Amino acid sequence: MSNKWRAKVIGQILLVSVLIAVFLGLTLLLKNKHFLLFSFMLLLCSILPAYWRFEREPLKTQTLMFLAILIALAVAGRVPFASLPSVQAASFVIILGGISLGPELGFVTGSTTALVSNMFLGQGPWTPWQMFAWGLMGLTAGLIGRTQLSHRLMPMIIFGGVWGFVYGWIMDLWFALAYVNPLTMKSFILAFTASAGFDLVHCLSNVVLIALLYRSWEKLIDRLNRKYNFLPTKTH
Incomplete structure (x- = not known):
């Protein structure tokens, strides 16, 4: 991985993270009103890395189609399991998307999955936070995809398990900031502890x-890519 490429990725992550943090902060200040508006603003932020990717290397039509298919699969992997709390087949698809497409499009896969699936399950003030959490999951999976760890099963199992908890902690943070009053260290810890079982289920799934x-x-994606050449070129 070249220093130039690493600097670009870090710059993208920092800028998108700052923009997302601003929007998430505004959702809290406005008492969770206009959450749908901020969800779409957050989606625009998540698309910014894709534009950077397009500027550096034009995205092929096949790549965009594969991105859309992954998002559809992630939505299909979440909606049917909605009655089973924290069983998130969507997370597996998002991780796979990040590994295959890279950090920029991995973020787009995760954030768009949350917004689209909530059109079936119900939008709410939690939507921007889910977009942020799943977007980061796809982004970090994309960074792992730049290394040899992505070809080793055990590191990927550990990565998926850890993100089962990290996703839950991000959502716990939103819940604590929005609804726990008064917010003390004790109440903050209790809010996180209360969801530990759900986070464990997400981890195990x-x-x-x-x-x-x-x-x-x-193997399937590699075989299809050799035939149709739809994956973006990885820059090391």
């Missing part, structure tokens, strides 16, 4: 899906 399906999906 990621671990099981990656352990069972990651290798076969990796």
